[in-house]
Structure formats: C-alpha cells, structure tokens
Amino acid sequence: MALLEIRHVVRRFGDYTAVDNVSISVETGEFFTLLGPSGCGKTTLLRMIAGFDLPDSGQILLDGRDMVGTPPEKRPVHTVFQTYALFPHMTVADNVAFPLRMGGRTQPEIRERVQHALDGVRLPDFANRFPHELSGGQKQRVALARGLVNRPRLLLLDEPLGALDAKLREEMQIELINLQKEVGITFVFVTHAQDEALALSHRIAVMNRGRVEQIDEPSRIYGFPRNRFVADFIGKISMMEARVVEAEPSRLRLEVAELGEVVMAGRDGVKAGDRGVVAIRPEQVRISRPAAPAESENHFPGRVHDFLYVGDVTTYIVELSNGARIEALLPNASPGRATFFEVGDEVGVSWRHDTGIFLDD
Amino acid sequence: MTRDTPRSTRAARLLTGGPPLLFLLVFFVIPSLIMVLTSFRFPGEFGGLAPVTAPADQAAGEYGFTTEAYAFFFSDTLYARVFLKSFGVALATTLACLLMAYPLALLIARSEKRFRNLMVLLVILPFASNFLIRVYAWAIILGPQSALSRVANTLLALLGMEPATLLFSPFAVLVGMVYVHLPFMILPLYTNLEKHDPALLDAAQDLGARGWQRFWRVTWPLSLPGVFSGSALVFIPVLGMFAVPDILGGTRDILIGNLIKDQFLGTRDWPFGSVLSIMLTLAVLSVASLTAWFARAAGRTP
Numbered sequence: 001m002a003l004l005e006i007r008h009v010v011r012r013f014g015d016y017t018a019v020d021n022v023s024i025s026v027e028t029g030e031f032f033t034l035l036g037p038s039g040c041g042k043t044t045l046l047r048m049i050a051g052f053d054l055p056d057s058g059q060i061l062l063d064g065r066d067m068v069g070t071p072p073e074k075r076p077v078h079t080v081f082q083t084y085a086l087f088p089h090m091t092v093a094d095n096v097a098f099p100l101r102m103g104g105r106t107q108p109e110i111r112e113r114v115q116h117a118l119d120g121v122r123l124p125d126f127a128n129r130f131p132h133e134l135s136g137g138q139k140q141r142v143a144l145a146r147g148l149v150n151r152p153r154l155l156l157l158d159e160p161l162g163a164l165d166a167k168l169r170e171e172m173q174i175e176l177i178n179l180q181k182e183v184g185i186t187f188v189f190v191t192h193a194q195d196e197a198l199a200l201s202h203r204i205a206v207m208n209r210g211r212v213e214q215i216d217e218p219s220r221i222y223g224f225p226r227n228r229f230v231a232d233f234i235g236k237i238s239m240m241e242a243r244v245v246e247a248e249p250s251r252l253r254l255e256v257a258e259l260g261e262v263v264m265a266g267r268d269g270v271k272a273g274d275r276g277v278v279a280i281r282p283e284q285v286r287i288s289r290p291a292a293p294a295e296s297e298n299h300f301p302g303r304v305h306d307f308l309y310v311g312d313v314t315t316y317i318v319e320l321s322n323g324a325r326i327e328a329l330l331p332n333a334s335p336g337r338a339t340f341f342e343v344g345d346e347v348g349v350s351w352r353h354d355t356g357i358f359l360d361d
Numbered sequence: 362m363t364r365d366t367p368r369s370t371r372a373a374r375l376l377t378g379g380p381p382l383l384f385l386l387v388f389f390v391i392p393s394l395i396m397v398l399t400s401f402r403f404p405g406e407f408g409g410l411a412p413v414t415a416p417a418d419q420a421a422g423e424y425g426f427t428t429e430a431y432a433f434f435f436s437d438t439l440y441a442r443v444f445l446k447s448f449g450v451a452l453a454t455t456l457a458c459l460l461m462a463y464p465l466a467l468l469i470a471r472s473e474k475r476f477r478n479l480m481v482l483l484v485i486l487p488f489a490s491n492f493l494i495r496v497y498a499w500a501i502i503l504g505p506q507s508a509l510s511r512v513a514n515t516l517l518a519l520l521g522m523e524p525a526t527l528l529f530s531p532f533a534v535l536v537g538m539v540y541v542h543l544p545f546m547i548l549p550l551y552t553n554l555e556k557h558d559p560a561l562l563d564a565a566q567d568l569g570a571r572g573w574q575r576f577w578r579v580t581w582p583l584s585l586p587g588v589f590s591g592s593a594l595v596f597i598p599v600l601g602m603f604a605v606p607d608i609l610g611g612t613r614d615i616l617i618g619n620l621i622k623d624q625f626l627g628t629r630d631w632p633f634g635s636v637l638s639i640m641l642t643l644a645v646l647s648v649a650s651l652t653a654w655f656a657r658a659a660g661r662t663p
C-alpha cells in the first residue's frame with residue numbers, strides 16, 4: 001500500500017481550477033518531486049496534503065486513511081516552508097524542540113533528539129543562536145532539522161532551496177539526498193527547477209496548469225517525455241513539425257516539410273499519417289563540416305546561427321534549410337572554447353536513427 | 362575603535378536632532394529645574410512663593426530655602442497612600458485596557474486588509490470630540506437617573522440588595538480611565554500584531570500546536586514589545602490624570618493628579634505641589650525604565 005495516495009483531487013478558486021484531477025501515489029521511503037512552472041498548483045497541492053486546505057473533490061489518503069477530517073496539527077506530516085518560518089523569538093534549539101514539546105516528550109528525550117537532529121544537519125554548535133544570527137543556508141538546515149526531529153511519516157518541502165545562491169544550492173542538494181537516505185523519511189519535494197528535480201528525485205510528477213503531465217523516474221522523464229510540454233520544460237530540446245510517413249514497430253519514417261525525411265525509433269500507438277513534432281536533445285546532435293553522412297544517421301546541412309559558450313560546453317544553434325533551428329552541444333574538453341565553428345559557417349548536423357523522439361499531441 | 366564622523370554627517374545630525382533636543386530642554390529640563398528649586402522654597406502668604414530674602418519692612422517670617430515641604434510629604438502616610446492608590450488605579454486600568462484591547466487588535470490585524478484602515482479609524486474616532494465632553498458623557502451614563510443605573514439597581518433589588526450609586530465611585534473612575542486610554546493600548550498592539558508573519562502560525566500548527574498553544578507560544582511572545590509600549594502609554598498618563606477622578610470620582614476618590622492640581626490651583630502651596638510633582642516624575646521615570654528594561658529582555662529579537 002502506498003504511503004500517500006492522492007485520488008482525483010480538484011481544487012478551485014472561484015472559476016479558476018488550481019489543481020485539476022490530480023492522482024499521485026507516493027511509496028514509503030521515496031524522494032518524490034512535484035515539478036512545474038510557477039502557478040501550476042504545486043503549493044496548493046502541498047497545502048492540501050499538509051491539511052491547510054481541503055480538496056473540492058477527490059481524496060487524500062495517508063497510510064490508507066482519508067485525511068479529510070484531520071487538522072494539520074494532527075497529521076503525521078511536517079512541512080519545510082519556502083520562507084523557512086523559523087520562530088524569531090526562539091533559539092535554534094527551541095525551534096527544533098518545538099514539535100517535540102507539542103508532542104509531549106520528556107525533557108531529557110527532547111534534549112537528546114534536538115542535539116541529534118542538529119548534528120544531522122551539521123549545525124552541532126548552533127543550539128543557542130537566534131534565527132536572525134544565521135545565514136540563509138543555516139536557516140534552511142534548522143528548518144530541515146525542525147521538520148525531521150519528530151520523525152513525521154511524510155516531510156513536505158516547498159521550494160526549500162529557492163532562496164539560496166547557486167553554489168550553496170548544489171551543496172544543499174547533495175546534503176538533502178544524503179539526509180533523506182539516512183533518516184529514511186518519505187519526502188515530497190516541490191520545485192520549479194528541473195535540474196534540481198532530476199538530481200534529487202526517485203520519481204517526478206511534472207505539473208502544468210493544475211494537471212499532472214507525466215509521472216516517471218528522472219531518466220525516463222528526460223529521455224522519454226510524454227508530450228511537448230514535458231519535453232520542452234525538462235532540459236533543452238529542438239523541435240520540428242513532422243508527419244508520419246511510415247510506422248513500423250522498430251522504426252518511424254517522418255516527413256519534415258521543406259527539409260526531408262527523418263528516421264527514428266518506433267513507438268507504440270503511432271500510425272502513418274499522424275502529425276506531431278520530432279524532438280531532439282542537443283547532446284545527441286553531432287555538428288561537423290559538411291561531409292558524406294553515415295548510413296545510420298539523419299543528416300542535414302545548415303549554417304551556424306549563433307553559439308553560447310558556458311564553460312564546460314558550447315551550444316551551437318544551427319539553422320537548417322527550412323528555417324528550423326537545431327541545437328548541438330560540443331564539450332570543451334581542452335582548455336578554452338572548442339572553436340571549431342563560427343557564426344555563418346556552413347556545417348552539417350546529424351543524429352542517430354535511434355535517438356529522436358516523436359511527440360504527437 | 363571609533364572613526365571620525367564626516368563633518369556633513371555631524372551637521373546633519375545636529376540639524377535633525379537639534380530642534381527636538383532644544384524643545385525638550387526648554388519645555389522639560391528647565392521647567393523641571395524650576396520645579397526642583399520651587400520645592401525648596403517657602404509658600405507665600407497668599408499663595409505662590411515667599412521671597413528668598415526678607416523685604417526691608419518685614420523682619421520676621423519664613424524666607425530663603427527649606428526642606429519643609431519634603432518633611433511634610435513624609436510626615437503623613439496619607440500622601441504615600443494616595444500614591445499607592447494611584448498606582449493601583451493605573452495598574453488596574455492598564456490590565457483592563459490590555460484585556461479589552463488585545464482581542465480587538467488581533468481581530469483588526471487578522472481581518473482583510475481593506476477593512477483594517479477603516480477599523481483603525483473607528484478606534485481613533487472618539488478623539489474627534491472633546492475629551493471633557495466624553496468624560497462628562499460618562500457622568501450622565503453612570504448618573505443615578507441613567508438607564509444603566511436603574512437597570513443595575515432593579516437587578517440588585519431583585520436580589521434583595523441595597524441600591525448602589527455608580528457615579529462618584531472607584532468603579533466610575535476605572536470605567537472613565539479605561540475608556541479614555543483604550544485607543545493608546547489598541548494602536549501599538551495592532552501595529553505589532555499586524556507585522557506578524559502568518560507563515561509562523563502555519564508552521565506552529567504544522568508542527569503540532571493546537572489553537573491556544575499557537576497563541577501562547579508564538580503570537581503572545583512576539584507581541585510583547587507591543588504589550589509593553591501600550592502599557593506604558595496607558596499607565597503613565599493614568600498616574601497623573603486628574604480630570605477623570607475630578608468628574609467621575611467625587612471627593613473621596615482623589616489621586617495624585619488631583620492632589621497636585623489642588624496644591625497649585627486650590628491651596629496654592631506651590632512648594633508642596635512641586636514636591637508631589639517631583640515624586641510623580643520619579644515614579645513615572647522608574648516605571649518607564651523598568652518597562653524599557655523588560656521590553657528589551659523580552660524583545661531581544663527584531
């Protein structure tokens with residue numbers, strides 16, 4: 001039985017549907033992420049799980065029990081808020097002890113568990129500080145310790161790393177993974193940063209306008225996006241309108257207007273005549289001097305429209321003869337930029353027949 | 362290590378801080394010094410002060426400086442008792458104001474933003490009419506012919522008890538004091554409560570705190586600075602107030618304020634009036650500094 005089960009939950013504000021028929025089940029011990037653009041209903045869903053808001057229809061079950069009549073203070077669910085919400089008038093130790101005191105634990109037990117929790121987030125010597133004496137990352141860790149100390153069944157985290165700078169964010173991501181593994185508590189994590197979701201999660205639910213578009217493991221979300229929205233939202237991808245010419249179980253042959261034929265791996269449920277887009281990830285595209293193409297590749301001539309140097313890699317944007325732009329990624333293995341191509345150069349782009357994705361929505 | 366302050370900053374400080382300091386000097390420090398001097402003089406024969414040196418045509422009499430007024434203050438426990446009673450009234454008024462103002466301030470702070478300003482306006486609306494008129498209105502409300510008195514006495518009669526007069530009683534004084542000072546408690550409390558981050562209450566609830574626990578562990582401690590400043594704004598003026606006991610308290614319920622007023626306007630014993638004033642100022646200052654100290658201890662965090 002799933003630890004958390006969300007069944008057909010709908011939440012409306014006036015005539016706006018913020019959460020639209022969402023069904024998700026989260027297993028014990030899982031690191032589950034809700035990913036989606038701003039305003040897609042992540043916080044609204046999280047607040048319903050925590051008990052601050054109730055669904056207009058649908059059910060939320062925890063350990064198989066419907067939570068509808070259980071107020072937030074009685075749910076074995078704790079939340080790490082985006083703004084941390086540390087109590088400013090209490091020391092770090094008192095903040096962390098708060099849920100234990102509410103739970104009626106004895107003084108020695110509280111002292112021991114607070115210390116243990118602070119050790120766990122690597123702040124053993126901060127017990128007597130006040131929140132305003134902490135840095136952003138330290139506040140973040142205190143909020144984590146406070147959420148974990150009473151060992152909830154479920155910890156909800158609403159964009160907890162949103163306020164941190166890039167470097168600290170990466171550090172905290174690694175710490176979060178380790179911490180979750182260590183304590184074994186189920187996490188439901190909310191973010192609108194796709195790289196964060198991919199790096200942290202066991203499974204991801206991609207949300208858009210209140211709906212769940214796809215629930216899958218990170219590698220499948222990235223490699224096999226179910227529709228255009230997911231493909232576009234996760235990572236970088238180039239897309240071209242196309243029509244299916246021939247559909248075999250092992251391969252699809254597509255016609256791209258004013259360009260030619262594209263071949264890719266077969267997919268269930270696609271038949272000749274379907275319209276959709278071919279999508280291809282930049283790291284799967286090879287860029288080269290115009291040359292005779294290999295037999296097993298899609299190959300098109302084009303011109304370098306622009307490139308972006310970001311340190312580890314250079315992204316080239318190549319304009320094809322039909323005006324479509326394809327991104328290609330070239331790693332900068334040797335020092336400096338791999339300056340193979342300049343803007344305006346005639347080049348060829350190619351990708352293997354088994355790499356592209358066909359999206360038919 | 363101190364750093365040199367640039368001249369422009371110093372000039373700016375003088376310009377912004379100067380006028381208020383000058384104001385305090387002229388209207389607080391100098392009058393206080395005059396009062397201290399006055400307290401060591403003899404009262405004049407027909408009020409006011411006796412001259413410091415004896416006039417030529419009058420050899421005998423009380424001239425110069427003396428501590429007689431202080432001796433008089435300490436000679437009778439009456440004055441200490443009036444002080445104590447005044448403190449009692451001030452304390453009771455402060456507590457009553459706090460009990461009434463806190464829920465209201467909380468209500469205003471937690472209602473929708475567009476209603477808040479209207480509610481605050483309603484709180485300060487009584488200031489639009491004259492203070493004395495408002496207090497006299499209470500004299501009518503509490504008077505023997507008022508509906509309130511008649512209902513109260515009918516109820517008392519039903520219970521087989523003696524009729525009571527509401528007006529000219531400590532009760533009337535307390536009602537008047539609370540009525541006059543309530544806004545001074547509501548406003549600082551509201552200003553404080555309005556700034557509380559609602560996410561803190563969500564967090565407390567999320568972590569297992571029930572309604573009252575959320576209040577006592579989050580809202581109340583965070584509101585202490587507002588509680589202290591509101592209390593100071595009520596306690597201190599009540600201590601010196603004479604108009605309310607004059608109008609609502611009758612002859613028996615006099616407070617320090619009345620005593621001081623009588624010395625200057627009635628008995629015309631200026632030195633003794635000055636002694637009473639000095640005692641009151643000292644009392645107020647010690648209460649104020651005690652409050653400030655408590656507030657600092659309670660509100661160490663911003």
Ligand SMILES: Nc1ncnc2c1ncn2[C@@H]1O[C@H](COP(=O)(O)OP(=O)(O)OP(=O)(O)O)[C@@H](O)[C@H]1O
Nearest residue numbers: 013017018036037038039040041042043044045192
């Ligand atoms: N109490 C409310 N009343 C009316 N509309 C609301 C309310 N709460 C949320 N909404 C609307 O519901 C939608 C979803 O909001 P929500 O806060 O869940 O978004 P989110 O996915 O958490 O976005 P973000 O990443 O910006 O935090 C938004 O369009 C928002 O305006």
Ligand SMILES: [Mg+2]
Nearest residue numbers: 042043044158
């Ligand atoms: Mg949100």
